Amino acid sequence: MRAITILFFLLSCLFISCSKDTNDTYESIPEYPNVKATFGNTIDLNNLENYDNQFVPSYITKDNSILNPISNKGATLGRVLFYDTNLSVDHTIACASCHKQENAFGDNALMASNGVNGVTGRHSMRLINTRFATETKFFWDERAASLEIQTTMPIKDHAEMGFSGTNGDLSFDDLITRLEGIDYYKELFTFVYGNEEITESKIQNALAQFIRSIQSFDSxxxxxxxxxxxxxxxxxxxxxxxxxxxxxxxxxxxxxxxxxxxxxxxxxxxxxxxxxxxxxxxxxxxxxxxxxxxxxxxxxxxxxxxxxxxxxxxxxxxxxxxxxxxxxxxxxxxxxxxxxxxxxxxxxxxxxxxxxxxxxxxxxxxxxxxxxxxxxxxxxxxxxxxxxxxxxxxxx
Structure with missing residues (x-):
């Protein structure tokens, strides 16, 4: 009887130990079917691209990402937002339309870049190593106090992406309503922020993380x-x-x-x-x-x-x-x-x-x-x- 009791105790401990190890060690990533259906193999939420731990040379000392550190999750959402034409009123223009990877995230247009209702007021600036700078203001005239604020200003510009809320345009709230109706955004915002709620600040933080992740140190x-x-x-x-x-x-x-x-x-x-x-x-x-x-x-x-x-x-x-x-x-x-x-x-x-x-x-x-x-x-x-x-x- 004593031997049976000891065996039962050992088996119970083993079961409890295994259960605790499983719960503490392994994070179960839920299925996100709409992300999978939309992006296929370009985005794997179980195996994210490395945005937050890229190699930075020791002689590079400037870093303006302290208030919004880059995360793999946040930059992944930012990447989707950056390339998504749903962010313009007529579904034709994305951030990437004026900031093209093949041109170091600048625009090879001769002068102005095309928007939904005209052209940009200035030539589009290249987005290389924006993180590694003392300057935190953005646009040529520094009218945006931070990269986060800058990211949604073109979206809210009548000529560029059209959600201005003026001149008969839809408003930024209308954009949020649009994104709330897109299934892959429901999943991505839940993945990054823990719930489906979409706000301008969440969009700004994710876009800024992706943009700051774009770096070049192989010259x-x-x-x-x-x-x-x-x-x-x-x-x-x-x-x-x-x-x-x-x-x-x-x-x-x-x-x-x-x-x-x-x-x-x-x-x-x-x-x-x-x-x-x-x-x-x-x-x-x-x-x-x-x-x-x-x-x-x-x-x-x-x-x-x-x-x-x-x-x-x-x-x-x-x-x-x-x-x-x-x-x-x-x-x-x-x-x-x-x-x-x-x-x-x-x-x-x-x-x-x-x-x-x-x-x-x-x-x-x-x-x-x-x-x-x-x-x-x-x-x-x-x-x-x-x-x-x-x-x-x-x-x-």
């Missing part, structure tokens, strides 16, 4: 930077021309009293700060004051995307440059900064471009211009164009 510059202790050292993998261009980029210029360069470098890093190549938040406008409508002047453009992936690895531009999209080559961009002309009415020109109150005259030689361009080409990566976790989930 020739990065390969060289890992071999040295700071940017000022010659990179062993660079040509002499590329190292010369790097020195020109990093070294501040010396000017005479008339704003003419008499020594030093050309000082690009004063505004475009290595190694992230993000824009200094204190920057003012760069001397380009045109508008896409060709009426009046625009002196409010003080932000710029990272200089990483200006071009593809074959040297072709991902998109035309500046908020007007009116500069079509790197040579032309370098030429603009070589000779700054202060346009009438431009009271917001950055002080670094008007030494002594005069537009800077860098007086670069042809060889210096060529070297600077060669350096900018080293900032081109390759993975960002092909990585499936940033591609459309609607395409198998």
């Amino acid at each position: 020739k510059y990065d390969s060289g930077r890992t071999l040295v202790t700071n940017d000022n050292q010659p990179f062993p993998n660079f040509t002499q021309n590329e190292n010369t261009g790097k020195n020109l980029f990093l070294t501040p210029p010396q000017f005479d009293g008339n704003g003419s360069r008499i020594g030093g470098g050309v000082g690009c890093a004063g505004c475009h700060r290595a190694p992230e190549f993000d824009i200094d938040p204190n920057s003012l406008n760069n001397g380009i004051t045109g508008t896409l409508s060709n009426t009046g002047i625009d002196i409010t453009n003080t932000r710029a995307p990272s200089l990483r992936d200006l071009v593809k690895q074959d040297g072709t531009l991902n998109s035309t440059l500046m908020h007007t999209g009116n500069i079509a080559t790197l040579q032309a961009a370098i030429g603009h900064y070589n000779t700054i002309t202060i346009a009438p009415g431009n009271t917001n020109l950055d002080s670094r471009l008007r030494p002594g109150g005069n537009g800077q005259q860098l007086n670069m030689t042809g060889a210096e211009m060529n070297a600077l361009q060669s350096f900018l080409l080293t900032l081109a990566g390759s993975n960002v164009y092909v990585d499936s976790k940033w591609s459309s989930p609607f395409e198998e």
